[in-house]
Amino acid sequence: MAENKDLLSKFDPLIQERETLLSTGVMDPYAIVMDEVKSPTEAICNGRETILLGTYNYMGMTFDGDVLQAGKDALDNFGAGTTGSRVLNGTYQGHKECEDALKEFYAMDHAMVFSTGYLANLGIISALAGKDDYIILDIDSHASIYDGCAMGNAQIVAFKHNDSEALEKRLRRLPEEAGKLVILEGVYSMMGDIAPLKEMVAICKKYGAMILVDEAHSMGFIGENGRGVCEEAGVIDDVDFIIGTFSKSVGTVGGFCVSNHPKFEIMRLVSRPYIFTASLPPSVVATAATSIRKLMHSGNKRAHLWENSKTLHKGLRDLGFNLGTPEAQSGIIAVIVEDMMQGAMLWQALLKNGLYVNLARPPATPQGMTLLRCSLCAEHTVEQVQKILGMFEAAGKEVGVI
Amino acid sequence: MSGNEATADKVKALIDPFNKKGVTLSNDTTFAGDLEWDSLTVMDFVAEVEDEFDIVITMNMQAEIENVGQLIEAVDSLNG
Numbered sequence: 053m054a055e056n057k058d059l060l061s062k063f064d065p066l067i068q069e070r071e072t073l074l075s076t077g078v079m080d081p082y083a084i085v086m087d088e089v090k091s092p093t094e095a096i097c098n099g100r101e102t103i104l105l106g107t108y109n110y111m112g113m114t115f116d117g118d119v120l121q122a123g124k125d126a127l128d129n130f131g132a133g134t135t136g137s138r139v140l141n142g143t144y145q146g147h148k149e150c151e152d153a154l155k156e157f158y159a160m161d162h163a164m165v166f167s168t169g170y171l172a173n174l175g176i177i178s179a180l181a182g183k184d185d186y187i188i189l190d191i192d193s194h195a196s197i198y199d200g201c202a203m204g205n206a207q208i209v210a211f212k213h214n215d216s217e218a219l220e221k222r223l224r225r226l227p228e229e230a231g232k233l234v235i236l237e238g239v240y241s242m243m244g245d246i247a248p249l250k251e252m253v254a255i256c257k258k259y260g261a262m263i264l265v266d267e268a269h270s271m272g273f274i275g276e277n278g279r280g281v282c283e284e285a286g287v288i289d290d291v292d293f294i295i296g297t298f299s300k301s302v303g304t305v306g307g308f309c310v311s312n313h314p315k316f317e318i319m320r321l322v323s324r325p326y327i328f329t330a331s332l333p334p335s336v337v338a339t340a341a342t343s344i345r346k347l348m349h350s351g352n353k354r355a356h357l358w359e360n361s362k363t364l365h366k367g368l369r370d371l372g373f374n375l376g377t378p379e380a381q382s383g384i385i386a387v388i389v390e391d392m393m394q395g396a397m398l399w400q401a402l403l404k405n406g407l408y409v410n411l412a413r414p415p416a417t418p419q420g421m422t423l424l425r426c427s428l429c430a431e432h433t434v435e436q437v438q439k440i441l442g443m444f445e446a447a448g449k450e451v452g453v454i
Numbered sequence: 455m456s457g458n459e460a461t462a463d464k465v466k467a468l469i470d471p472f473n474k475k476g477v478t479l480s481n482d483t484t485f486a487g488d489l490e491w492d493s494l495t496v497m498d499f500v501a502e503v504e505d506e507f508d509i510v511i512t513m514n515m516q517a518e519i520e521n522v523g524q525l526i527e528a529v530d531s532l533n534g
Binding site for chain 2: 186191208222225420
């Protein structure tokens with residue numbers, strides 16, 4: 053009898069790398085447990101009071117009173133789950149209300165709610181672009197975008213990050229008659245930088261490409277009405293599809309696509325990640341709808357979040373940290389460190405001081421970088437931001453980063 | 455000189471600046487194994503090749519190209 057080939061042996065290098073890292077006594081950065089969550093900005097991690105600075109909870113809606121009440125009511129009235137697909141028994145009145153809230157929020161004709169943001173990208177991209185179509189995307193695109201491309205078997209053409217000229221060269225070289233979808237992100241979540249959408253959207257139009265923009269990290273915060281970088285850049289009416297998530301500013305879980313395309317509704321019948329999975333629980337869509345409606349009128353919170361982001365960016369830069377952007381461009385501030393070892397040491401020193409940030413490593417990060425990603429919340433107080441800077445100073449000196 | 459030879463000369467000239475270890479090039483030289491290129495180097499190199507020949511090498515095609523000979527053939531086929 054032949055011996056089984058162990059399919060997990062291909063992960064041996066990663067297992068080895070983890071063992072080497074953990075053998076130095078550093079805590080496992082991918083196994084943290086939040087014992088208790090007190091507010092959008094505070095939790096108990098490993099028995100210690102911790103300020104949260106890596107949760108993408110930009111607008112602090114996770115504990116909003118109206119949002120919580122809507123969820124509780126839906127739980128009482130509609131039960132714990134739908135046990136069904138959106139196209140069968142899984143579309144409740146709450147899912148429609150959530151889609152209505154999105155249509156109003158974006159002032160668009162159509163909205164489609166998926167079970168997660170990852171599935172929204174998978175479902176829309178794979179259905180839009182098939183084997184003979186071209187997808188032109190930024191090389192630093194999120195994993196869910198790449199996975200959507202792979203699922204649809206599309207021809208994938210990548211261009212250098214945020215490089216409009218590289219985008220144009222590739223569009224110019226593709227067959228004129230071929231279907232083309234350009235995929236961009238408003239905010240790139242690793243470095244926290246934004247895309248030059250005005251320029252890029254004009255280029256896409258010139259070559260007859262359809263445009264999809266992922267606004268996961270900008271919804272609720274960037275743009276006058278919080279509609280994202282598209283709104284800020286004045287091109288929201290020129291993009292064909294906007295993808296977003298409920299797991300950041302909205303404060304729960306779920307994903308969506310909004311569009312003005314007259315044929316958009318057919319997507320519900322051709323998108324496999326929409327059809328072949330259970331819909332969101334009633335309590336989740338109720339919290340999402342309530343949160344989205346409140347985000348329409350959150351101008352003051354947006355202004356405070358910008359203040360926080362700018363203060364943290366300037367403070368960290370003045371302390372001597374190497375940052376992902378020359379100035380604050382979004383709610384994300386990325387601290388670039390030398391390698392995984394230094395990153396894990398700094399991450400641990402911060403956590404021991406009572407600060408949680410996000411440790412990001414390749415392949416999620418661009419150019420093989422290791423990053424400590426900080427994401428600010430509109431609920432962080434001015435005092436908390438100063439305290440955070442003090443923690444970074446102490447930890448940075450302890451580890452020898454600054 | 456046939457199209458293939460001219461392409462081969464140009465491709466090899468483009469590899470040179472990325473050939474940090476001075477590996478002697480043949481059609482069988484592999485990018486990941488022999489030249490030890492990481493994904494970032496591959497991306498920069500592919501952009502150079504695309505600009506030189508005014509073509510697009512999709513990521514789907516890139517996944518099939520392992521050595522210098524395969525790249526030369528791919529470039530020639532794209533140049534029609």
